[in-house]
Amino acid sequence: MRRFTYVTANTVTDAVKTKATTPNAKYLGGGTNLVDLIRADIEHPDTLIDITRLPLADVEEISTGAVRIGALTRNSHAAAHPLIRTRYPVLTQAILAGASGQLRNMATVGGNLLQRTRCHYFYDTAAPCNKRSPGEGCAALNGGYTRNHAVLGTSRNCIATHPSDMAVALAALDAVVETESAEGNRRIPIEDFHKPPGETPYSETTLGENELITAIELPVLPPARNSRYRKVRDRSSYAFALVSVAAALETENGRITNARLALGGVGTHPWRARTAESVLKGAPATESTFREAAEAELSTATLLPDNAFKAPLAVRTITATLTSLT
Amino acid sequence: MTHDLSLRVNGTTRPVTVEPRVSLLDVLRDHLGLTGTKKGCDQGACGACTVLADGERVLSCLALAVQYEHREITTIEGVADPLQQAFVKHDGFQCGYCTPGQICSALGMLAEHRSGMPSAATEDVATTPQLTRAEIQERMSGNLCRCGAYNGIVSAIEETAR
Numbered sequence: 001m002r003r004f005t006y007v008t009a010n011t012v013t014d015a016v017k018t019k020a021t022t023p024n025a026k027y028l029g030g031g032t033n034l035v036d037l038i039r040a041d042i043e044h045p046d047t048l049i050d051i052t053r054l055p056l057a058d059v060e061e062i063s064t065g066a067v068r069i070g071a072l073t074r075n076s077h078a079a080a081h082p083l084i085r086t087r088y089p090v091l092t093q094a095i096l097a098g099a100s101g102q103l104r105n106m107a108t109v110g111g112n113l114l115q116r117t118r119c120h121y122f123y124d125t126a127a128p129c130n131k132r133s134p135g136e137g138c139a140a141l142n143g144g145y146t147r148n149h150a151v152l153g154t155s156r157n158c159i160a161t162h163p164s165d166m167a168v169a170l171a172a173l174d175a176v177v178e179t180e181s182a183e184g185n186r187r188i189p190i191e192d193f194h195k196p197p198g199e200t201p202y203s204e205t206t207l208g209e210n211e212l213i214t215a216i217e218l219p220v221l222p223p224a225r226n227s228r229y230r231k232v233r234d235r236s237s238y239a240f241a242l243v244s245v246a247a248a249l250e251t252e253n254g255r256i257t258n259a260r261l262a263l264g265g266v267g268t269h270p271w272r273a274r275t276a277e278s279v280l281k282g283a284p285a286t287e288s289t290f291r292e293a294a295e296a297e298l299s300t301a302t303l304l305p306d307n308a309f310k311a312p313l314a315v316r317t318i319t320a321t322l323t324s325l326t
Numbered sequence: 327m328t329h330d331l332s333l334r335v336n337g338t339t340r341p342v343t344v345e346p347r348v349s350l351l352d353v354l355r356d357h358l359g360l361t362g363t364k365k366g367c368d369q370g371a372c373g374a375c376t377v378l379a380d381g382e383r384v385l386s387c388l389a390l391a392v393q394y395e396h397r398e399i400t401t402i403e404g405v406a407d408p409l410q411q412a413f414v415k416h417d418g419f420q421c422g423y424c425t426p427g428q429i430c431s432a433l434g435m436l437a438e439h440r441s442g443m444p445s446a447a448t449e450d451v452a453t454t455p456q457l458t459r460a461e462i463q464e465r466m467s468g469n470l471c472r473c474g475a476y477n478g479i480v481s482a483i484e485e486t487a488r
Contacts, residue, residue: 001347002347003345003347004346004347005327005346006329006346006390006392028390028393031388031389031390031393032370032385032388035349035388035389035390036369036370036388038347039368039369040369048346048390050392050393052393076382076438076443079443079444079451080438080441080442080443080444085444085451085452086452089450089451089452092444092451093446093451096444096445096446096448096451097446099468100373100467100468100469101383101431101434101435101438101465101466101468102373102376102383102384102385102431102434102468103370103385103388103468105382105383105384105434106384106385106388106389231446236464237446237463237464237467238467238468
């Protein structure tokens with residue numbers, strides 16, 4: 001394993017300053033993804049700045065009624081928090097659908113947002129990958145095995161899926177990512193946080209080079225109390241999604257007044273299903289509406305022979321998940 | 327550059343000098359001689375290296391030792407629990423390689439359940455579910471057993487939890 005220098009930060013200001021003045025440094029949270037990627041010779045930092053001592057591990061309701069999750073809150077602690085379990089069950093379910101008990105105890109929510117794809121060609125340093133080595137080509141698109149790959153938000157350079165379950169729920173909930181850097185604070189809507197691959201698949205988020213995630217804020221969202229995360233995968237636990245659905249639904253007299261829908265396993269980034277939502281809004285809360293909305297969302301999918309099954313699977317999973325919320 | 331650490335392991339303070347790239351797993355096995363904790367995949371996929379840190383189950387292969395100086399580490403060498411006898415009684419293993427990780431993981435899991443934590447098998451996550459076999463299977467999914475002793479493992483945990 002490549003050598004690196006390890007330093008600890010005791011304040012946010014200290015962390016941000018150290019990052020800005022240290023060449024080729026990375027923030028280190030739980031390490032569940034970064035340590036693995038360094039060992040796999042994919043990430044090559046010269047210095048790791050341990051941020052786990054920063055006071056950013058609280059879940060609290062703020063004056064606006066929104067819920068703020070500190071970036072260093074462990075995934076398991078976020079999932080188990082009463083405020084999340086009761087007001088945003090879709091988020092608890094999404095977090096618990098990902099990884100394992102051990103990993104959820106280690107991984108931070110800030111790190112969860114920044115985890116890299118599990119595309120097997122990204123991990124295989126003997127295969128070309130535009131995400132790992134810009135301009136090298138894409139083994140998946142060049143005759144590779146693409147059963148696990150994305151069908152939405154893809155480009156000619158990359159079709160890797162974003163692996164996070166948590167981020168899919170956050171997309172449905174209109175979460176906001178709070179950051180700090182030498183330039184000050186910033187609030188980034190979750191939909192603007194992850195980027196599609198386009199021509200630059202190695203650039204995955206809009207986070208600045210030295211910017212530190214300090215919190216995730218969940219807005220007041222009454223429909224979220226009636227929400228659900230459904231994950232379909234090759235085994236019933238501890239596997240990445242083939243298709244996953246985060247949904248929240250509010251109805252009045254049989255009509256949909258508010259619907260939130262986001263998809264995992266099918267997109268190159270956590271996929272907010274805005275097309276489907278526009279079909280749902282004001283329509284009768286029936287299975288046929290749900291299917292119509294799902295089909296509209298998947299109508300723009302770019303399918304390959306290996307992953308074409310994901311479109312009908314997504315349509316069925318969306319329909320079933322929304323139906324379960326009526 | 328190396329770091330001089332005072333690790334708390336199984337109730338005693340153990341000084342070690344390590345590079346920051348050294349995992350907690352390698353410190354336990356290669357520096358402290360605690361070979362009960364096993365290296366399976368070394369990439370966080372199999373659970374064989376599970377230990378407890380302040381009572382929470384973690385994967386020591388993905389843990390950099392330098393990050394664990396202020397945590398109370400418990401390895402299988404520091405465990406004496408009825409769960410171990412239950413593993414023998416219910417044939418919760420064949421080759422035994424995954425067993426230290428299974429035991430540490432189960433102890434952490436039972437504590438999580440006692441604290442009210444739901445799981446992906448819980449229908450209503452606002453409630454604390456009964457620890458059914460389905461709940462145990464879901465909560466233990468991070469520990470693989472290639473001998474396939476899963477039914478015995480679940481039975482051992484189920485009996486201990488009662």
